[in-house]
Amino acid sequence: MAATQSQQRTQRDISQAMLTLLKTKRFDDITIADICHEALIHRSTFYRYFRDKVDLANTIIRNLSEELAGTNSSEAVILTQVTHFITDNLDLIRHLIPENQSKFYDEFRQILENLLNERAKTAAYENDPTVKLIHQSPSPTLMTSFLANTLMGFLEEQIQSPTVDAQELESFLTDIINKLNGAI
Structure with missing residues (x-):
């Protein structure tokens, strides 16, 4: 009902x-x-x-996941979408996952992994360097997991000392992904 x-x-x-x-x-x-x-x-x-505050937090995380998944494809670079999402929601995320032992750490990693998998299947993202890296990898599943964990590493760094500028981060990650694309 x-x-x-x-x-x-x-x-x-x-x-x-x-x-x-x-x-x-x-x-x-x-x-x-x-x-x-x-x-x-x-x-x-x-x-x-x-049921409890964890149930409420999981609902909020699901809503954030849907918000990130629904990001406008005019922002066609996945790293731009993710870095903007993280910087826009940093205080919320910081208070949900104050350390990597948090009950929500895995949920956020899964959100990123799901986003990468979904974008890798979407034609609008076929020229995205991250999608190219996933597609060219001998193991797309492992590459997706690697990238999601790398982004979580950035998130951890931002939570502990938010001194990295979002554009600097995006530029750094894009450079790394372009180098990885050249190596595969």
């Missing part, structure tokens, strides 16, 4: 409350009471929509 507009609005308000809290607090430091206070709802209302 589809949710009513009121239910959709409440669920959106709860998600927005969590997003607001994640701008300033680590995930582990946020309580259900904090979320309810921010969303102006009763605790029972929270539990009507989510």
Whole structure:
């Protein structure tokens, strides 16, 4: 059964409350009471929509994944899409995955891997250097995993010391991928 507009609005308000809290607090430091206070709802209302705060965070991560997957193909360089996404959502991501042991680290890596796999199958990206690298690799699956983990390494670096400029990062990664393309 589809949710009513009121239910959709409440669920959106709860998600927005969590997003607001994640701008300033680590995930582990946020309580259900904090979320309810921010969303102006009763605790029972929270539990009507989510099992716990991890369920809520997973919903937010799914929404981020859909946002990244829906990135306009006019920004036809995958690295540009990813670096813009990371810099636009850095505080949120920083508070969700403060260290690589976080329960959300693997989810973000999987989002990147799924994006690379999806883009590699899309004709609009056939000239993208990253897609070319995946296609030319003797093992596209391993290359996709390698690239997703490389991007997660950057993300970790940004979380720990956000001094790298997004354009500098994009230029660096593009240069590396172009060199790898020449080596394969």
